[in-house]
Amino acid sequence: MICWMYPGQPIAFTDTYSNDPEFQKIALLCQGTTGFNPMESGTSASSLTQSVRLQLHGVCVSLYRSGQLMSQGRGPDLIAEHSMGIYAALAASGSIDSGAALALTCRIGVAMAGMGLHRDYALGCVIGLTSGPLADIAANHGIYLANHNTSRHFLLAGEREKVEAALAEATASGAFSVSIFSCDAPLHTPLIETIAGELRRIVAEYRFSAPRIPLVEHIGQTPLTAAAIPAFLVDELCRPVYWETTYRTLRSRGVTRFQEVGAGSALAKFNRWIDSET
């Protein structure tokens, strides 16, 4: 059984396929839908924030890679998603079209960017500590565990100063490595609930069909139904990503091959780590 995995927002503009006519079509669709051209990446004149442009770039790469794989006749039996990978995953599952996936990504990204106007937020990556000690550190500093990627790889989210303090404590506690990334909003934390009403209004403007290919979500590892998708799109931004649990669940359900469909190879590396502990 084959599973396609859709990764979240990349941390840099990579994997552009600007010479490929198929990518150019997606780039034009993105520009027409959002005003952002992924082929211009960091230099685009778009007024969108860097985080939103990276989110759109990631979705464009995923849409392109989906098309490539589909054209090779290698469709999946299941689809899984991580964080902002949900929008391209919905398109791949047949629930929405590519234009709607890009528009949703952009509008939700812009709504979250509004949070960044009032406070400076950041994501902190911690490698090497386990969840227990790291959860204590996060609590000490009033921030959150946003991604549970493997037993030793986590993302923290919250206000930048607090994330910086938590990363310093994580380092002192024996983390192998820590790094910090700017973001518009504290993704996958309850802090997003302050804009949940706005997010619901955006999502309500779209029509979601039942996925033609089962799409397993990263919170409870259930296949999304058409009715459940709108609530999930808001809920997933307010709650952590549980990738390790998702991967192990898919394995236990008979998935034997995982294909990462997007920029980079973070999910494949997480899976490799999880396998090494099995």
Add this chain to the structure above:
Amino acid sequence: MSDELIEKVKQMIIDSLRIEGMSPDEIDADAPLFGEGLGLDSIDALQLVVAMEKEFGVVVPDAATGSTVFASVRSMAGYIGEHQK
């Protein structure tokens, strides 16, 4: 350090990182592993830390040490040679 140890380190990298279609001969012992070289990242680094401990019984305690140890295959072999009991 011995050529044999360098070959073992190369094979450990290929196996632990599941690098498909690459043989030890294709890895330059002096090329950087991160960035331009093999393009490894911090997730890979922790995987290598675990593999080194499992295969050679050698501990890399933190990222600061790791940045020196994982500079190249040769530096990894040197560290292993110095710390292996």
